[in-house]
Amino acid sequence: MITARDVEYHHPKDADHTYAETNWFCFNIPEERLLVIIYTVSRKGVPAISSDVAIYGALSDNRAESLYFDSQQMLPAPEKLSKYTLPTGLSIEAVNPPRDYRVDYVGYDGTELHFDFTGLMDPFDIHDPDHSPKAARGIAEQHAGAGMGSGYGGHFDLTGHYFGTMKLRGKEYRIDCVETMDHSWGSRPEIHVPSMGWSHAHWTKDFAIKWINHWDPEKPLDVSQTLAHGYVMEDGVAYGLIDAKFYTNRMGATITSMEVEVTDKRGKQFCFVGTAQVGGPWICYMSALVGASLMRWQLDDGRVGYGLASEITSMQTLTRRNGRRWTEASTHITA
Numbered sequence: 001m002i003t004a005r006d007v008e009y010h011h012p013k014d015a016d017h018t019y020a021e022t023n024w025f026c027f028n029i030p031e032e033r034l035l036v037i038i039y040t041v042s043r044k045g046v047p048a049i050s051s052d053v054a055i056y057g058a059l060s061d062n063r064a065e066s067l068y069f070d071s072q073q074m075l076p077a078p079e080k081l082s083k084y085t086l087p088t089g090l091s092i093e094a095v096n097p098p099r100d101y102r103v104d105y106v107g108y109d110g111t112e113l114h115f116d117f118t119g120l121m122d123p124f125d126i127h128d129p130d131h132s133p134k135a136a137r138g139i140a141e142q143h144a145g146a147g148m149g150s151g152y153g154g155h156f157d158l159t160g161h162y163f164g165t166m167k168l169r170g171k172e173y174r175i176d177c178v179e180t181m182d183h184s185w186g187s188r189p190e191i192h193v194p195s196m197g198w199s200h201a202h203w204t205k206d207f208a209i210k211w212i213n214h215w216d217p218e219k220p221l222d223v224s225q226t227l228a229h230g231y232v233m234e235d236g237v238a239y240g241l242i243d244a245k246f247y248t249n250r251m252g253a254t255i256t257s258m259e260v261e262v263t264d265k266r267g268k269q270f271c272f273v274g275t276a277q278v279g280g281p282w283i284c285y286m287s288a289l290v291g292a293s294l295m296r297w298q299l300d301d302g303r304v305g306y307g308l309a310s311e312i313t314s315m316q317t318l319t320r321r322n323g324r325r326w327t328e329a330s331t332h333i334t335a
Contacts, residue, residue: 153186
């Protein structure tokens with residue numbers, strides 16, 4: 001169960017430099033085809049924090065085509081996570097922990113973010129069996145089933161309402177959408193990050209679907225992804241997922257389309273398809289390849305919603321595969 005205490009550091013006494021604590025927020029403005037990501041990773045054992053603010057306005061597999069990018073990796077870690085301000089101009093405050101937050105950012109080239117996030121449900125604890133039917137009891141089993149491994153030693157997802165303003169190079173936009181934030185803590189080495197997906201679809205303040213999935217890039221598309229955790233939120237209540245099926249198409253690391261079918265613990269089933277509107281590579285970890293896309297989701301009953309679809313895989317996984325292919329090709333040529 002997630003409490004107000006969980007917005008703060010969980011850093012154990014024996015934790016080393018790999019232990020990390022994250023804050024993630026993202027929102028979209030579909031009518032303007034804009035996707036915005038705000039992300040921090042604090043490593044109190046160093047102590048340092050990284051900060052990312054990325055804005056996408058086109059669909060590309062080249063991050064040079066993003067609209068705005070402010071990634072700073074070696075900043076002094078704040079004393080607490082419930083309220084902090086970074087040298088980048090980013091401020092995050094849990095005004096009603098663990099459900100409600102205030103985020104402000106004053107960056108470069110006349111770009112600013114000012115919004116409130118209001119939780120529309122209780123935070124969803126992936127390790128609480130009352131929340132997630134996929135929750136495991138043992139620590140090793142929890143890590144194996146979490147999606148992010150030990151990086152999700154603790155993790156909650158929270159669907160909420162984003163409301164405020166954004167100024168992008170002097171032009172002001174209104175923020176008013178339903179999206180998801182999360183908070184994670186645990187040992188998260190910078191290399192060998194597990195391959196996984198973290199995605200969500202929102203139709204109204206009363207209806208949204210969120211999932212975390214395992215991903216094996218070596219397998220065929222129709223069997224490469226399996227459910228880790230997730231929920232269907234209806235009328236402020238989250239119902240944990242018991243099963244899900246995925247079919248994903250990509251352009252490099254960037255998701256271009258998805259077909260999704262989920263079943264929650266009530267036995268309710270939902271089928272929907274997503275088409276990417278904007279997005280591209282997101283470099284939050286130097287040793288990983290990440291793609292993030294704003295999706296237009298359509299339920300099989302015709303309802304249309306929006307939300308982020310994202311995936312991560314380590315460069316070690318990719319280079320190992322590339323190295324195997326290179327070795328096989330070299331052996332063939334030599335023979």
